[in-house]
Amino acid sequence: MLTLTSGAVQVIRNVTANPELPPETGIRIESGIDGSDALRLSVASAPEAGDQVVEEEGAKVYLEPAAAQLLDDKTLDAQVDPQGDVAFTIAEGTAT
Structure with missing residues (x-):
């Protein structure tokens, strides 16, 4: 299963903290x-x-079935640069 740093x-x-969004809001990867x-x-x-x-x-991360299979043993990381842009990266293995 995908792990998160x-x-x-x-x-x-x-990203999902907007009070106007439903509480179930998450990131979906497909x-x-x-x-x-x-x-x-x-x-x-x-x-x-x-x-x-x-x-x-x-x-919360929602994985479409094909993406879930592709990311099964991967780790999702994210960083925000000084301009406020978000970059998600995927690495082999699980987070430590």
Whole structure:
């Protein structure tokens, strides 16, 4: 199962902390089109049918089935640069 670093948890919680959003709001990751390994990330108000749910310290990630399989043994990290732009990265193995 996908694991989250503390940086990813913090960024996801910040992105989904808007009080106008439903409490189930999280980040959804889905596989790209045409069978490529590219992934698409978006803010989702709830998981879709069949999504794998990863939740850690209030951060929710919804994985579309093909993305869940691709990310099964990976770690999601996130950082915010000085301009406020968020960059998500995926690494091999699990977070320590």
